[in-house]
Amino acid sequence: MTRALLIRFGEMLFVAFGVSVITFLLIHLIPGDAAQIMLGAADASPEKIAALRTKLGLDRPLVVQYALWIGHALTGDLGNSIWTGRPVLDEILGRVGVTVEITVLGMSVAIILAVPLGCLMATMRSSTSDYVMRVVSIAGVTIPSFWLGTMLIYGTSAYLPWFQAVGWVPFGESPAGNLQRMILPTIALALPAVAALSRVVRAAMLEALGQDYVRTARAKGITEARVVFTHALRNALIPFTTAVGIMLGYQFGGSVVIEQVFALPGLGRLMVGAITERNYPLIQAAILLATVVFVVVNFLVDVLYLAIDPRARG
Amino acid sequence: MNRNPILWLGFALVALQAFAAAFAPWLTPYEPNGQDILARLQGPTWEHWLGTDNFGRDVLTRALHGYRTMFTISAVSVMGALAIGGTIGVAAAWRGGWFDDVAMRLMDVLFAFPIILLAIGIIAVLGPGAFGTAIAIGVVYTPIFARILRAPTLLLKETEYVAAATSIGSTDWRIMRVHLLPNLAPVILVQASLSLSTAILVEASLSFLGLGTQPPTASLGRMLAESRNFLALSPWPAAFAGVAILLAALGFNLLGDGLQDRLDPRLRSRQ
Numbered sequence: 001m002t003r004a005l006l007i008r009f010g011e012m013l014f015v016a017f018g019v020s021v022i023t024f025l026l027i028h029l030i031p032g033d034a035a036q037i038m039l040g041a042a043d044a045s046p047e048k049i050a051a052l053r054t055k056l057g058l059d060r061p062l063v064v065q066y067a068l069w070i071g072h073a074l075t076g077d078l079g080n081s082i083w084t085g086r087p088v089l090d091e092i093l094g095r096v097g098v099t100v101e102i103t104v105l106g107m108s109v110a111i112i113l114a115v116p117l118g119c120l121m122a123t124m125r126s127s128t129s130d131y132v133m134r135v136v137s138i139a140g141v142t143i144p145s146f147w148l149g150t151m152l153i154y155g156t157s158a159y160l161p162w163f164q165a166v167g168w169v170p171f172g173e174s175p176a177g178n179l180q181r182m183i184l185p186t187i188a189l190a191l192p193a194v195a196a197l198s199r200v201v202r203a204a205m206l207e208a209l210g211q212d213y214v215r216t217a218r219a220k221g222i223t224e225a226r227v228v229f230t231h232a233l234r235n236a237l238i239p240f241t242t243a244v245g246i247m248l249g250y251q252f253g254g255s256v257v258i259e260q261v262f263a264l265p266g267l268g269r270l271m272v273g274a275i276t277e278r279n280y281p282l283i284q285a286a287i288l289l290a291t292v293v294f295v296v297v298n299f300l301v302d303v304l305y306l307a308i309d310p311r312a313r314g
Numbered sequence: 315m316n317r318n319p320i321l322w323l324g325f326a327l328v329a330l331q332a333f334a335a336a337f338a339p340w341l342t343p344y345e346p347n348g349q350d351i352l353a354r355l356q357g358p359t360w361e362h363w364l365g366t367d368n369f370g371r372d373v374l375t376r377a378l379h380g381y382r383t384m385f386t387i388s389a390v391s392v393m394g395a396l397a398i399g400g401t402i403g404v405a406a407a408w409r410g411g412w413f414d415d416v417a418m419r420l421m422d423v424l425f426a427f428p429i430i431l432l433a434i435g436i437i438a439v440l441g442p443g444a445f446g447t448a449i450a451i452g453v454v455y456t457p458i459f460a461r462i463l464r465a466p467t468l469l470l471k472e473t474e475y476v477a478a479a480t481s482i483g484s485t486d487w488r489i490m491r492v493h494l495l496p497n498l499a500p501v502i503l504v505q506a507s508l509s510l511s512t513a514i515l516v517e518a519s520l521s522f523l524g525l526g527t528q529p530p531t532a533s534l535g536r537m538l539a540e541s542r543n544f545l546a547l548s549p550w551p552a553a554f555a556g557v558a559i560l561l562a563a564l565g566f567n568l569l570g571d572g573l574q575d576r577l578d579p580r581l582r583s584r585q
Contacts (some may be wrong), residue, residue: 023435106428283438
């Protein structure tokens with residue numbers, strides 16, 4: 001167990017390092033002079049460009065630049081916004097809560113619905129219901145959540161005019177108002193995930209229900225509910241956990257897009273704004289932070305996996 | 315046909331939409347950017363089957379041209395990812411040793427980025443537009459093809475006919491072409507089809523965010539984004555743009571799913 005854990009930990013560190021190198025290199029792949037592009041071609045004097053280059057350290061060797069950048073990053077200094085001059089970490093932390101809230105809400109609703117739905121789907125085994133479930137769940141997976149969100153806004157504005165569909169209020173200011181405005185984004189984000197995850201649960205349940213230990217459990221004469229929920233489901237949760245870990249990154253990306261639909265002041269709107277402003281330090285920091293968080297989350301999923309499945313410890 | 319309706323449904327959807335994309339300019343009497351300001355914000359009529367937008371542009375015409383943009387970008391990027399990622403995966407399995415380690419660790423790192431975030435980062439560098447979007451999606455899918463092709467290549471490498479081919483002095487290139495590629499083809503077809511489905515959604519998301527194809531070129535994601543401004547006056551353009559994106563992604567997903575069933579009978583029981 002310890003050995004397997006240490007190997008996963010080492011892999012996680014390596015991937016995190018690789019992610020930081022790629023994120024760092026992104027800014028150096030900009031065609032032309034990054035400093036000049038950031039200042040805009042119009043009013044930038046050569047002195048100003050040179051000053052920004054020195055400030056960003058663009059005149060030093062690449063390895064030195066990386067070492068300085070990652071050194072600062074590790075102490076919590078991810079640079080300053082080109083436009084506001086504020087530390088980008090503050091700007092990101094001010095916005096990321098909204099994105100995390102939608103992601104977590106969407107994912108939780110998806111998990112709560114997908115497990116029983118998948119179990120139910122596993123019990124229906126005729127060829128017709130098989131095809132219908134497949135087409136419906138594939139259609140569910142391919143629903144663009146930003147479109148679903150747009151249609152939900154239209155539907156509520158047409159039929160429930162009192163419903164606050166867009167905008168945002170801080171949770172601390174009005175918990176009910178905050179949660180009410182989260183309902184539609186959560187539905188839009190959760191629906192495709194329910195379709196994807198219930199399919200995973202169904203496939204894993206069918207696999208588990210065909211195993212010898214399930215036959216043994218049935219032979220012992222315990223109730224069908226116990227067979228399904230204690231014996232089969234516990235094993236089916238292993239592939240499900242992996243799918244949830246992968247899905248989480250996907251959902252985070254989805255919420256970045258959904259924010260645009262519902263005018264939510266999250267990370268997505270910050271990043272899209274930063275692209276038009278050519279605010280590279282901000283984009284760099286946001287990608288680095290979010291990706292490293294997902295690398296760590298996936299590591300924790302692996303640890304959980306080791307805990308659930310003794311076979312993975314090998 | 316009766317044995318695999320999913321495959322045929324997917325195939326029909328893809329074929330129909332590919333036809334619509336290919337012949338878009340000849341299928342409707344309108345120009346994608348032709349404005350008829352007096353006929354703006356109409357619902358579906360005989361003149362405009364899917365209605366018109368806020369400039370009086372024909373929604374069906376713009377949707378068909380949007381398909382062109384979307385299919386071109388998605389296909390180019392998935393083919394690029396397949397060519398580069400697939401080569402990396404096959405070469406890593408074939409060579410083994412340090413090359414395998416280095417190449418696959420690099421793929422792990424690329425795979426670690428959430429798709430939309432990596433795509434946004436690449437577009438930040440290359441600038442918004444069709445080119446940046448195609449490169450971004452291509453990079454995002456490269457590690458997926460590398461991983462998906464490495465595993466079966468490892469198995470094929472151990473087969474007797476490959477060992478026999480090696481022993482009679484076949485070149486690596488010949489073995490790849492004659493022995494590996496035909497065996498990898500089912501995996502490639504299935505994964506390419508499923509990847510096209512998600513690539514279509516990523517392309518639509520990016521163009522919805524305003525980072526993809528720039529106006530005046532018609533794109534479905536952008537159409538949806540722009541039609542949100544007059545949603546209360548006419549929900550039709552938004553509704554149809556989304557349905558078009560959904561049908562495109564659905565077609566490729568059903569096709570990939572059906573192909574998987576058809577080409578790998580071992581998976582059938584698990585569906």
